[in-house]
Amino acid sequence: MSNGTFEPRLVGFLCNWCSYTGADLAGTARMIYAPNIRIIRVMCSGRVDPQFVLKAFREGADGVLISGCHPGDCHYKEGNYKALRRHRLLSKMLEQFGIEKERFRLEWVSASEGTKFQQVCNEFTEQIRKLGPLNLHQNGGRHEQGQA
Amino acid sequence: MVNLTIDGKRIQVEESATILQAAKKAEAKIPTLCYHPVVEPYAACRVCMVEVSLKGKADLVTSCNTKVQEGMDVQTNSERALRARRLNVEMLLARAPAAEPLRQIAKELGIKKTRFAVKDPEEKCILCGLCVRACEQIVGASAISFIERGTERKVSTPFGEPSEACIGCTACAYFCPTGAITCEDKYGRKVIHEEMYLGPTTAIRVPSRQAVPMVPFIDKEACIHFKTGECKICAKVCDREAVNYEMDDTLQELEVGSIILASGFKPFDARRIPAYGYGRFPNIITAMEFERLVNASGPTGGKVLMANGEEPKAVGIIHCVGSRDENYNAYCSRVCCMYSLKFAHLLGEKTKATIYDFYVDMRCFGKGYEEFYHRLLKEGTKFIRGRVSEINDLALTEKEEGKLIIRVEDTLIGTVRRIPVDMAILAVGLEPSVDHNQLAKKFNISCSQDTFFLERHPKLAPVSSFTDGIFLAGTCQGPKDIPDTVAQAGAAVSEALALADAGKVELEPITAEIDDELCSGCQICVGLCPFTSITYDKDKGISVINDALCKGCGTCVAACPSGASQQKHFRDAQIFAEIEGILLV
Numbered sequence: 001m002s003n004g005t006f007e008p009r010l011v012g013f014l015c016n017w018c019s020y021t022g023a024d025l026a027g028t029a030r031m032i033y034a035p036n037i038r039i040i041r042v043m044c045s046g047r048v049d050p051q052f053v054l055k056a057f058r059e060g061a062d063g064v065l066i067s068g069c070h071p072g073d074c075h076y077k078e079g080n081y082k083a084l085r086r087h088r089l090l091s092k093m094l095e096q097f098g099i100e101k102e103r104f105r106l107e108w109v110s111a112s113e114g115t116k117f118q119q120v121c122n123e124f125t126e127q128i129r130k131l132g133p134l135n136l137h138q139n140g141g142r143h144e145q146g147q148a
Numbered sequence: 149m150v151n152l153t154i155d156g157k158r159i160q161v162e163e164s165a166t167i168l169q170a171a172k173k174a175e176a177k178i179p180t181l182c183y184h185p186v187v188e189p190y191a192a193c194r195v196c197m198v199e200v201s202l203k204g205k206a207d208l209v210t211s212c213n214t215k216v217q218e219g220m221d222v223q224t225n226s227e228r229a230l231r232a233r234r235l236n237v238e239m240l241l242a243r244a245p246a247a248e249p250l251r252q253i254a255k256e257l258g259i260k261k262t263r264f265a266v267k268d269p270e271e272k273c274i275l276c277g278l279c280v281r282a283c284e285q286i287v288g289a290s291a292i293s294f295i296e297r298g299t300e301r302k303v304s305t306p307f308g309e310p311s312e313a314c315i316g317c318t319a320c321a322y323f324c325p326t327g328a329i330t331c332e333d334k335y336g337r338k339v340i341h342e343e344m345y346l347g348p349t350t351a352i353r354v355p356s357r358q359a360v361p362m363v364p365f366i367d368k369e370a371c372i373h374f375k376t377g378e379c380k381i382c383a384k385v386c387d388r389e390a391v392n393y394e395m396d397d398t399l400q401e402l403e404v405g406s407i408i409l410a411s412g413f414k415p416f417d418a419r420r421i422p423a424y425g426y427g428r429f430p431n432i433i434t435a436m437e438f439e440r441l442v443n444a445s446g447p448t449g450g451k452v453l454m455a456n457g458e459e460p461k462a463v464g465i466i467h468c469v470g471s472r473d474e475n476y477n478a479y480c481s482r483v484c485c486m487y488s489l490k491f492a493h494l495l496g497e498k499t500k501a502t503i504y505d506f507y508v509d510m511r512c513f514g515k516g517y518e519e520f521y522h523r524l525l526k527e528g529t530k531f532i533r534g535r536v537s538e539i540n541d542l543a544l545t546e547k548e549e550g551k552l553i554i555r556v557e558d559t560l561i562g563t564v565r566r567i568p569v570d571m572a573i574l575a576v577g578l579e580p581s582v583d584h585n586q587l588a589k590k591f592n593i594s595c596s597q598d599t600f601f602l603e604r605h606p607k608l609a610p611v612s613s614f615t616d617g618i619f620l621a622g623t624c625q626g627p628k629d630i631p632d633t634v635a636q637a638g639a640a641v642s643e644a645l646a647l648a649d650a651g652k653v654e655l656e657p658i659t660a661e662i663d664d665e666l667c668s669g670c671q672i673c674v675g676l677c678p679f680t681s682i683t684y685d686k687d688k689g690i691s692v693i694n695d696a697l698c699k700g701c702g703t704c705v706a707a708c709p710s711g712a713s714q715q716k717h718f719r720d721a722q723i724f725a726e727i728e729g730i731l732l733v
Contacts, residue, residue: 017614041660042718043297047702059731060273073594076701077678080477086706109674111614112597133689 008062008128010037010121013046013052015080018069018110030045033118034125037065044068046079050090053104057094057136063103063128065120070108080108102127103134152220161578167211167222168196174542178211179233179253181240182276185227186287186381189213192276193254194236199226208232230257238262244271247326272328279303279320279329288311288378292320303329312574315373323393351384353392358445367395406617406644409601410637411587413623416470416477416576423538423575424469429552430455430670431571432539434469435487442494452499452571457673460570463495464504464554466536471577472508479578485511488575489521492529503529506536506556530564534559536575539572578627591618598627611640619643658700658717666692666712673704673713 010016020041028087041047045068056064066087068080087106095101105124109117149160154167154174161586163172166189171178171321181193191210198211201221207226223229242264244250277294280303284290291314297306318331321386351370354362372379374394384392418434425432431454433441444450454460454692455521465488471481488505490511495503505524510531512518524530534556543549544566549690551568558565580600588595593613601620604612611619621632622633647653662673662682674682674691681697682704684690691702693713711720 011727031336040723040726042290042702042723044701044703045704047715049706049719049720049723051720052723052727055727056731059728061731072589073592075592076703077592077697079678079701079703082676082703082706096701110600111594114597 006129006133008036008125008133009060010063010065010124010128011046011056011061012039012065012067012121013039013042013045014039014109015047015068015075016041016043017075018073019067019107019117021111022067022113023117024110025112026117029089030113031118033121036125036128037121043145044074044076044079044101045083046074046076046081048086050086050093053090053094057099057103057134060134060136062131062134063124065105065107065124066105067120070110073080073110098129099134101138102131108136131137150216150218152216152218152222154222155224161216163216165198165217167198167209167214168700169215171198171211171222171224176222178224178640179256180212181249181253181274182278183212184278184281184323185470186277186384190281192277193227193240193295195233195240196234197229197232197236199223199229219224235255240274244274244328246270246272246325247274248272249325249473250274253305259467266514266603273303274326274328275301275303276325277303278323278325282319282323284379285370287315287317287319288376288381289315289317291315306564315372315375317375321371340667357445365390398413406619406647407430407591408619408621408637408640408644409587409593409624410611410621410640411581411593411624413578414581415528416481416579418469418574418576420476421469424466424536424538424572425552426574429539429541429572430462431552432574433571434574434576435484438491438522438577439632442491442498450498451603452495452501454571459499462500462502462504462551462569463499463565463571463573464506464536464552464567464569465491465573465575465576466539466554467505468535469574469576470579477577477579477598479510479627481509482574484577485509486517486520486629488515488573489524491573492524493520497528502629504554504569505529505531506554507533508535514629520728530558532560532565534560534565541653543568578623580624584624587624591615593618593620596626599624600624611636611643615645617647655696656700656717659695660693660700660702660713660715661697662693662708663712664688665712666710667691668710668712670709672707672709675704676707678703 014023037141048066053064053091065081068083069075071080074080084106087104091101091104094104107120109120150163150165151158151160152170153170155176157174157176159170159174160251161173163713168178168180168183168562178198180196182190184197189212191213194210196211197208200207200209202217202219234257237257237259240250241254245266245493246269275294276666280293283292290303291311292303294301296302305314321329321331351372352364352366354364368374380393383393407480415434415436418424426434439448441448442452447469452459467484467488470476471479471484485507492503492505495501508520512521536554536556538555539552541552543551543553548566548568551570552572554567554569556565574692587593588601592615596602601613601624603610603620604614604624611621613620619640621637625636628636657708669684669689670690671684674684678701679697679699682691683694685692700715702718704713705715705720714720
């Protein structure tokens, strides 16, 4: 945290073929974007289990991003459609937990869209900064931050 | 076979031959006007008359339609034959004094003028009937015929009305020996640099004289046979019987192990930049059109000519058309600087024109390229550094009248200049081919920001795509010149061969596996797999993954309610650990 301003802690699940490569492109092109996102690589956005999203929030993430190939372009043909379905259902469930739907985001970033990834990260960071920390454990819960 | 004598020469011909055909074999010249080898002879003009003696009798016959007989003695220029010929020609001259081939024959026969009254000194039609015969026998349309009798006889459509049977093939004009029938575009349109071949074309043609393969094709839209079912002249004259009208596209299914995509490029459409005036002024042409113009097999035989047929006195070459431009394509098309220099050099060789080259940067990156640029500098081309803003014909001074004015900021001297030229060549850039997007979808190839196919790694895998077994070569992967394309093609082929040669395939180890202890046989995963690698084993009551088919996407893993399906190296436990670790700070 710097100067007392809230720095969101964001987790991003990026598919290997499009989004991860797109993010890599943003990096090799030295594009400057908010450092708040922590990236976990999966082979396909369809690999993202709703449990991962829940675990991320439980471990203290303020926002979770899933990013995959554009519809029709999935390296494994349809994995991104499954990610889309899971995202829609899970958002509804999260809202019932009191987690705002803006905190769980789905984006399509292709291998050549380094600028788009930069924009998404910056936007997401600012959005969550305005929303404020999630503070999931303020009202109890088994897991405190930092403990197993 | 039949034996006969022509002008004292003994020859042997087939039974069905006419005297005219026999004379050709005997190399005896007989003039004709209404004869054409591809239509039935009509003997209308009577100019081919010869004297034939057979069994003691001598007769005047028309050689074009008289069959040979055994023992004939033909005199092509006997006194009687010549007299008949001269009279016929004089009569024809009275009818059609303006017919050029007729005048030619008259000259050869020594006829200065006709003794008969001339009705119309401009008349060209000699009533040979070639147009009628062509329309009936070759085209199969029968749209025109002879009407009236005697001195009123002429060729026309029924009742002189525009005929519905006429298909507009212009065969009548083609066959007319005197030019009495002409055809013209109803709207008076001029063909300007159209489709890269100028000049008359036929329905069966070789695309250009440097085409590969060097074989003619039939343009179905223009071919008479495909309109009327007749003609078929090309099949008739082909000795090797190589013309096949039934030939059609066939669909072939091939099983292959690897694919190389080499779908090429298309030139940038210069019409997208209205300020450059392409399409509005006939002397503003693209680089591709200029290549065709200077080609020896092209429409002008390689001469650099403007639309009006004159040589230009000043030519401008404009770089970066559609390239390095955020309004069109941001990338550099790599080849245009060098081909523009080539054009400047060719213009210097072929014309005495002043050559202006408007460049932004001079990209001479290859072997001998920079040296070539230096040669151009010495040859006197005027290089102006600046991106051309517009080209139009709005003359401000008398010197600019009738010229194309190129407006450009000369950045090296810091002023805006107006350069009058006669011809402007637009160095258009490269874009992916027309079917590029369809191919990308079909083969699931990602594209980079410049819209060309994306290579697996720009340095370490420039010819591979992200899909194993599909390789990229040439300009579909990015603009490049011929040496680079050839190198890339060689690389792609060797990669493909290495794949085939190995005898075994390396599979990714990140496949999914199902723990048969945990699997309940719910079969949720079976339908989800896009590669149908999961099957349900009825006896065991569990689902099983085929390791060879599994591509490792992990969709079944995410969907499995019991965690029985796990992806190697991307297990749930591993990812949970990653999440915990990543949020420790």
